[in-house]
Amino acid sequence: MKAADAGDRFVDLDLDLDPETFRRLGHLVVDMITDYYKSVRELPVFPSRTSAEVSKVFEEALPERGQDPEIILNEWLSKVLPNTTHVGSPRYFGFVNGSGTMMGTLAEALAASVNMNPGAWKPAPAATEIERRTIAWIAELIGYPTDCGGLFTSGGTMANHTAVLAAMRNSAPYDTTQEGLQRKGHHGRFMIYMSDHEGHVSITRVADLMNLGRRAVRRVPSRNDFTMDLGALERMLDEDTSRREIPFCVVGQVGSINVGAIDPMEGIARICRARGLWFHADGACGAVGAMLPEKRSLYRGLDQADSVTLDPHKWLYIPYECGCLLVRDREKLRRAFSMTAPYLRGTLPTEYTGLDYLEYSPQMSRGFRALKVWMTIKHYGAEGYRRLLRQNLQCVEHLDRLVRESADFEPLHRPTLFIYSFRYAPEKYRTAARESNVKAEEVNAFLDRLNQRIADAIQVSGLAFIMTSRVRGRTVLRMSVCSHRTTLADIDLVFRKLTELGRSLESEGTSAQGESCCYGERS
Numbered sequence: 282m283k284a285a286d287a288g289d290r291f292v293d294l295d296l297d298l299d300p301e302t303f304r305r306l307g308h309l310v311v312d313m314i315t316d317y318y319k320s321v322r323e324l325p326v327f328p329s330r331t332s333a334e335v336s337k338v339f340e341e342a343l344p345e346r347g348q349d350p351e352i353i354l355n356e357w358l359s360k361v362l363p364n365t366t367h368v369g370s371p372r373y374f375g376f377v378n379g380s381g382t383m384m385g386t387l388a389e390a391l392a393a394s395v396n397m398n399p400g401a402w403k404p405a406p407a408a409t410e411i412e413r414r415t416i417a418w419i420a421e422l423i424g425y426p427t428d429c430g431g432l433f434t435s436g437g438t439m440a441n442h443t444a445v446l447a448a449m450r451n452s453a454p455y456d457t458t459q460e461g462l463q464r465k466g467h468h469g470r471f472m473i474y475m476s477d478h479e480g481h482v483s484i485t486r487v488a489d490l491m492n493l494g495r496r497a498v499r500r501v502p503s504r505n506d507f508t509m510d511l512g513a514l515e516r517m518l519d520e521d522t523s524r525r526e527i528p529f530c531v532v533g534q535v536g537s538i539n540v541g542a543i544d545p546m547e548g549i550a551r552i553c554r555a556r557g558l559w560f561h562a563d564g565a566c567g568a569v570g571a572m573l574p575e576k577r578s579l580y581r582g583l584d585q586a587d588s589v590t591l592d593p594h595k596w597l598y599i600p601y602e603c604g605c606l607l608v609r610d611r612e613k614l615r616r617a618f619s620m621t622a623p624y625l626r627g628t629l630p631t632e633y634t635g636l637d638y639l640e641y642s643p644q645m646s647r648g649f650r651a652l653k654v655w656m657t658i659k660h661y662g663a664e665g666y667r668r669l670l671r672q673n674l675q676c677v678e679h680l681d682r683l684v685r686e687s688a689d690f691e692p693l694h695r696p697t698l699f700i701y702s703f704r705y706a707p708e709k710y711r712t713a714a715r716e717s718n719v720k721a722e723e724v725n726a727f728l729d730r731l732n733q734r735i736a737d738a739i740q741v742s743g744l745a746f747i748m749t750s751r752v753r754g755r756t757v758l759r760m761s762v763c764s765h766r767t768t769l770a771d772i773d774l775v776f777r778k779l780t781e782l783g784r785s786l787e788s789e790g791t792s793a794q795g796e797s798c799c800y801g802e803r804s
């Protein structure tokens with residue numbers, strides 16, 4: 282690298298590396314990545330460092346002078362990896378985080394090297410066509426019409442945002458594209474509907490981003506199996522319409538966040554059709570399950586949704602970021618986002634133009650996300666993907682069996698997809714916990730704290746990463762098994778550890794409280 286001396290006019294300043302140096306450094310990086318993949322099964326899943334400790338590692342003044350690339354790259358080993366939570370570990374079960382495919386890693390490097398921007402066709406002809414093709418493949422995989430529109434987004438939240446905006450642009454009683462929410466004399470609030478228990482918070486974020494107000498998301502009561510009660514939905518729609526509110530979109534959960542529930546989509550589609558509402562299927566975590574013939578019946582009606590969100594960075598194991606939106610009628614998506622400016626097109630239309638994705642979503646410049654999906658789908662094939670999904674389902678069914686056979690754990694639902702919630706609740710507490718009295722409240726409060734402590738303890742142990750959530754108001758252990766690396770042996774190992782932690786924390790709780798007994802602990 283040439284240093285820029287004072288007075289240098291920078292005409293020759295070339296900050297690229299010479300090819301041989303680049304090759305050597307590239308090999309170094311490939312070695313680091315390979316070693317990482319070799320060790321990912323054994324690494325502590327969570328670094329167990331505080332944010333202050335991690336922040337200290339990166340305390341460093343802005344570099345005034347350039348540094349040696351090899352030294353910089355080696356900081357990946359000395360600073361980054363030791364402070365990393367290994368989402369790629371087979372025993373990482375937090376949030377809904379996919380494990381990251383190797384083809385995805387290679388694709389990311391290639392995509393970065395050419396620096397394509399498929400916001401428009403001209404700067405990225407191949408990237409645009411790969412995206413278009415991959416979207417059609419994903420539609421085909423899940424049984425959605427393959428002539429749909431759609432594109433890759435940063436994630437499910439942005440896919441939901443894009444979908445709900447398109448819903449409003451196409452279903453509102455006046456042209457919100459020009460007048461937004463500010464049409465003179467307009468009355469009535471725009472309303473979105475989703476189920477109360479399992480509806481995802483990203484929809485609330487969307488209502489927020491659209492300035493509809495978070496209260497514009499109406500929570501429809503759900504049934505015992507956590508799916509939306511369609512009778513309740515119709516009653517709510519009737520009530521709101523008679524109050525002159527403006528329902529415009531119903532969001533169905535396709536694989537819900539705590540229990541993997543799938544809303545009755547045929548029913549939602551029918552209700553939406555009859556009332557002129559937009560049916561958006563939020564399948565960020567679950568829609569890809571439709572590729573399994575044995576699960577297809579759960580997904581009946583998905584093909585009738587006006588739009589579908591599906592996150593390749595979840596159950597397709599693609600490295601971050603990668604969400605995806607499918608829209609049945611691509612023209613409706615274009616109507617929502619199309620805008621132009623002289624500098625976006627050039628003035629002379631020629632045969633050298635094509636699909637400009639900037640007309641179909643809020644983003645203008647975009648990354649070449651499609652490549653990692655395209656390459657991974659080609660690597661595994663639909664058949665390989667079905668095998669991986671089934672492996673995750675088997676793991677969850679196995680976990681459910683372990684829970685049901687154990688006297689220490691309480692099952693809370695039947696497994697549908699790859700997300701499973703349950704709680705540590707030894708039998709001796711369960712009868713008391715089911716009553717509705719003060720004692721039951723105390724027992725449950727104790728179990729809530731205990732389950733939280735179990736999750737905290739297993740994280741710090743480094744063996745596995747498990748988080749809690751709330752199901753029917755109680756703290757539960759929630760495992761999202763969407764790693765292509767997880768095996769039945771991992772589930773066994775983790776379940777043994779949970780049992781062991783549960784027992785020891787339970788007895789600690791008891792002894793610490795002496796006479797007031799186990800559920801008297803106050804934090």
Ligand SMILES: *Cc1c(COP(=O)(O)O)cnc(C)c1O
Binds near residue numbers: 436438441592
């Ligand atoms: C994860 C998830 C989202 C949000 O997706 P991001 O990719 O995290 O933005 C939305 N809906 C559901 C059902 C999800 O599981």
